[in-house]
Amino acid sequence: MRTEALGPTADGSPLQLSVECRTSRNASRGRPHWIRIHADWSVETPHDLAAERVAAAFGGFTSCLELVDDVIPAVARSMGLLSRREPLPVQRRDGRSWHVKRIRGCCSAANFTTVQNAGDHLRSPAHLARQYGVAVRGLKAVLEAVNDASDAIRLDRVLEQHPGVGGLVLEGSGIRDLWAAGIHPSEIPAMAAHAVGVREALPVSYFVGLRYAGTDPDWLARTIVHRPDPMVASWLAWTSVQSSLACDDVGSWLAMGVGRQEIEALTAAMIGPGEAVDLATATHRATRSAARILAVWGTAGCRPSADQISLLDRHGIGDHVRPSAAAIDLLVKRARPYEPVPSRTELAVMLALTGSAHDVEVALSQGVRRAEDLA
Incomplete structure (x- = not known):
């Protein structure tokens, strides 16, 4: 994207428009006259702006002074957003909504369902007027003129x-x-x-x-x-992806034909493709099948070895176990009195073999500490 400043017109010529000049903040209408906005956003008017600034210092008012000093600079600063040269100042929240910085008196909601809705709001005259502290009426008039004259927005x-x-x-x-x-x-x-x-x-x-x-x-x-x-x-x-190592693994998982949800589970559990290859070799499975098993166990916070999967295979359930993280959490708590406490994965395999947390606890009370010994 080009980074040079955008002027109000496509060819760099001055933009001339008619404005109503009000001499009271409470006036709804004023006397119309022309102004010219040049390529550098400097403004030419029929008024003596220096004299009007002196008058304003003593309490006087003219809407043209506000237009030149505040409104037109606000439009100039908005051109990056309006021309899509600048990305939207948004953040994704919880994977669902788009968050914008709330402007007091403007944004009734700081979260939007789509980034497009957030963008429409951020570029609206009402929001820009509040953001820059200018009158929306004047800002809207200048924006409409620039929209007609510029090729950029x-x-x-x-x-x-x-x-x-x-x-x-x-x-x-x-x-x-x-x-x-x-x-x-x-x-x-x-x-x-x-x-x-x-x-x-x-x-x-x-x-x-x-x-x-x-x-x-x-x-x-x-x-x-x-x-x-x-x-x-x-x-x-x-x-x-939480780590550079897991980041590099994603390509390998894709090459193996592993599905997206499984890859997310594997990378979150920091399980590498090499582990799937080793499991596939040891248990005579396809690598993709081994990866699927590791993903299922990884989602429950477990990392079974090839020996543990082989044990489940011998009982005919190696491909069918769907460990529950909540059930395993509860079993880990109930196993604490039985020293030495088996690992989380060992307890999960024991639970898969018995089908009952109570049966695992009974086995632990009898001195069993390995799933292999349950057989």
């Missing part, structure tokens, strides 16, 4: 300079949705290029995630090559 005019980007976005309304989300069409090709190997159009959620979720685009690029699919790319754009 109207999507139809922007798209004339960036033909073909619509083919990179899956949804029919995708370009418009991204514009509402604060993403400029000129950025779309570079963002799409991070989805290395993906030949189809990418969903809006991919671009929004890449912009606002904080995902490393270089990591996404080297990971998506293992499964170049638009939906996987979108998932990766929103993926938050």
Whole structure:
């Protein structure tokens, strides 16, 4: 994105508009006259502004002075947001809502269901007027004039300079949705290029995630090559992995054909692909099947060994156990009096074999400390 300041018009010429000049704060109408806003946002008026500032110091009022000193600078500072050169100042909360900094007297809610709704609010004249402490009436009038004169803040005019980007976005309304989300069409090709190997159009959620979720685009690029699919790319754009080690593992899991939910469970539990390979080799399973088993156990906070899975296999339940984290938590508490207390995973395997926390507790009272000894 270009970073030079945007002027009020497309060609750099002055923007001339008619305003009503009020000499009382309580007046609803005033005498109309022209003003010119130049490319650097300096303003030319028929008034002697220096004299009016002196008058204002002694209690006088003219709406033109407020327009020049406050309203037009507010519009100039808003151009980055309005032109989508600046990302929206939003945060994702709890994976559901979009949070904006609440402006007193404006935002009845600081959370929005979509980033587009948040963007519409942040760019609205009412919000910008409150944000910069200016009159909404004057701000709206200047914004409307700039909207007509500038090529930078109207999507139809922007798209004339960036033909073909619509083919990179899956949804029919995708370009418009991204514009509402604060993403400029000129950025779309570079963002799409991070989805290395993906030949189809990418969903809006991919671009929004890449912009606002904080995902490393270089990591996404080297990971998506293992499964170049638009939906996987979108998932990766929103993926938050807690460690660099687990981050590097995601590509290997994808190459093995492991599903997205299972990968999330495996990375959260810090279980690496090597463990799935070892389990598959020891138990004569497909690697993907071994990964699925480890993901199920990892979700419950357990990390079974190949020997423990083999024990469950001998009882015909190795592929069917769905350990409950809550049940295991309760069993861990009930096992505390029986020293030495088996590991969480050992207790979970014992529970899977007996099917009853009571039976495990009885076994512990009899000195059993390993699932193997239950047999």
